[in-house]
Amino acid sequence: MKHLRKFNLLxxxxxxxxxxxxxxxxxxxxxxxxxxxxxxPTISFRLWFKVGSQDDPKGKEGLAYITSAMLAEGxxxxxxxxxxxxxxxxxxxxxxxxxxxxQTVFYGRVHKDNLDRYxxxxxxxxxxxxxxxxxxxxxxxxxxxxxxNTLRYSSDEELGKSALYNFVYEGTPYGxxxxxxxxxxxxxTVEDVRAFYKENFCKENVVIGLGGGYDKKLVNQLQQxxxxxxxxxxxxxxxxxxxxxxxxxxxxxxxKDANATAISIGFPIDILRGEREWYALALANSYFGEHRNSSxxxxxxxxxxxxxxxxxxxxxxxxxxGGRRSKPMQNVSLRRQMFEIWIRPVPNKTKHFVLRTTIxxxxxxxENGLTExxxxxxxxxxxxxxxxxxxxxxxxxxxALDDEFYGIDGSHLxxxxxxxxxxxxxxxxxxxxxxxxxxxxxxxxxxxxxxxxKSALVNETPxxxxxxxxxxxxxxxxxxxxxxxxLNISADDVEIVPVEKMFAK
Numbered sequence: 001m002k003h004l005r006k007f008n009l010l011x012x013x014x015x016x017x018x019x020x021x022x023x024x025x026x027x028x029x030x031x032x033x034x035x036x037x038x039x040x041p042t043i044s045f046r047l048w049f050k051v052g053s054q055d056d057p058k059g060k061e062g063l064a065y066i067t068s069a070m071l072a073e074g075x076x077x078x079x080x081x082x083x084x085x086x087x088x089x090x091x092x093x094x095x096x097x098x099x100x101x102x103q104t105v106f107y108g109r110v111h112k113d114n115l116d117r118y119x120x121x122x123x124x125x126x127x128x129x130x131x132x133x134x135x136x137x138x139x140x141x142x143x144x145x146x147x148x149n150t151l152r153y154s155s156d157e158e159l160g161k162s163a164l165y166n167f168v169y170e171g172t173p174y175g176x177x178x179x180x181x182x183x184x185x186x187x188x189t190v191e192d193v194r195a196f197y198k199e200n201f202c203k204e205n206v207v208i209g210l211g212g213g214y215d216k217k218l219v220n221q222l223q224q225x226x227x228x229x230x231x232x233x234x235x236x237x238x239x240x241x242x243x244x245x246x247x248x249x250x251x252x253x254x255x256k257d258a259n260a261t262a263i264s265i266g267f268p269i270d271i272l273r274g275e276r277e278w279y280a281l282a283l284a285n286s287y288f289g290e291h292r293n294s295s296x297x298x299x300x301x302x303x304x305x306x307x308x309x310x311x312x313x314x315x316x317x318x319x320x321x322g323g324r325r326s327k328p329m330q331n332v333s334l335r336r337q338m339f340e341i342w343i344r345p346v347p348n349k350t351k352h353f354v355l356r357t358t359i360x361x362x363x364x365x366x367e368n369g370l371t372e373x374x375x376x377x378x379x380x381x382x383x384x385x386x387x388x389x390x391x392x393x394x395x396x397x398x399x400a401l402d403d404e405f406y407g408i409d410g411s412h413l414x415x416x417x418x419x420x421x422x423x424x425x426x427x428x429x430x431x432x433x434x435x436x437x438x439x440x441x442x443x444x445x446x447x448x449x450x451x452x453x454k455s456a457l458v459n460e461t462p463x464x465x466x467x468x469x470x471x472x473x474x475x476x477x478x479x480x481x482x483x484x485x486x487l488n489i490s491a492d493d494v495e496i497v498p499v500e501k502m503f504a505k
Contacts (some may be wrong), residue, residue: 062180
């Protein structure tokens with residue numbers, strides 16, 4: 001298995017060895033972040049409002065998400081939404097909003113030749129939203145459809161990850177997904193949206209981001225125009241959440257009629273990007289479960305060696321929309337991150353075995369770290385791979401805004417480039433020991449026959465496995481241990497939630 005991993009790593013190194021380094025040097029001043037790229041014929045806009053789902057009033061979860069959607073997909077005082085779409089079409093441009101837990105970003109990109117017409121539409125959407133009943137009804141319908149149908153029944157990947165997210169952070173301002181709940185979304189009114197916009201989408205709460213081939217005139221104009229946003233000198237920042245301590249292994253089983261199982265495992269961590277130790281942990285995580293990386297350890301153990309599923313990944317930062325992305329998303333930053341493992345889709349008959357395999361591999365990872373060979377190969381791979389994290393001006397602008405969020409001295413992307421090659425194996429293994437563990441975990445599983453699974457988990461029922469094709473001898477030898485690997489889960493720590501109750505209220 002290690003020989004296969006080595007081959008895959010070297011193959012990837014060959015494929016990406018000639019990649020270009022990050023371009024565009026970020027400049028930050030007076031709540032304005034600039035990434036000038038003179039040769040870029042387009043201009044990228046990102047307005048970062050320091051508001052997210054953590055700011056939703058109790059009982060109005062989803063309000064930040066819906067308010068931003070009303071800006072991006074709603075009418076203004078002078079144009080209907082249909083007129084806006086028609087005006088944007090010939091410009092080959094658009095704008096949109098992304099609301100996460102702590103950040104809302106209103107972003108768009110346009111060719112310089114169409115800047116004047118685009119700028120009028122872009123700023124009009126932010127400064128003069130109409131907040132009509134018609135737009136709110138349409139957007140609420142979309143959000144409810146996502147919560148009640150798409151998330152529950154069409155995307156077990158996101159369902160499992162959302163279930164884990166709410167499980168780990170419950171009881172804190174982070175404790176609900178940005179889209180909110182069915183009950184709270186139904187209660188949101190136009191008056192709620194207007195008040196939330198006035199209080200949070202204010203000039204004291206915005207950071208301007210511009211990238212590409214802009215000029216100083218555009219910077220000055222945008223700064224001046226955004227001075228017309230509502231004013232709220234009393235805007236506050238939510239206290240950094242303190243998730244409840246995890247005591248042992250706690251399981252939440254989301255029961256649904258599913259032909260495969262989604263497994264998500266996680267726990268809060270304290271470390272944030274910008275610290276040298278974070279980059280050591282990022283290298284370790286790249287070895288253990290880099291997203292969409294077939295050479296990573298979990299992928300090799302569960303998919304390649306045993307053919308049990310599709311994806312086996314791990315994360316040290318929140319990674320939304322993983323099914324549609326191959327690289328991390330910008331502007332989804334958190335002040336309290338979690339370590340997360342994502343395993344899916346797992347055949348139902350092997351879900352107990354795969355859960356045992358995953359936690360056993362986590363234990364080995366924490367206790368033993370990386371070998372010298374594993375460290376050297378991963379370091380070579382990762383130092384090149386991260387150069388693909390920001391291939392566009394828009395992405396680099398997003399990272400530059402995140403540098404402001406985390407208070408990073410310099411550039412996160414530049415730290416990747418300079419720190420990764422200087423790390424030692426001892427540093428990496430020390431970071432694993434310091435930041436990760438395997439005894440106190442929250443586990444979310446989306447599956448059928450929840451009662452049988454609970455019984456098997458609590459009673460440590462053996463979970464032998466049979467394969468349709470021959471496997472290596474080392475796989476069979478490991479499986480003899482895995483089938484009885486103790487998970488130490490008590491009945492009181494297993495909760496079963498019918499899928500129709502997820503995100504209900």
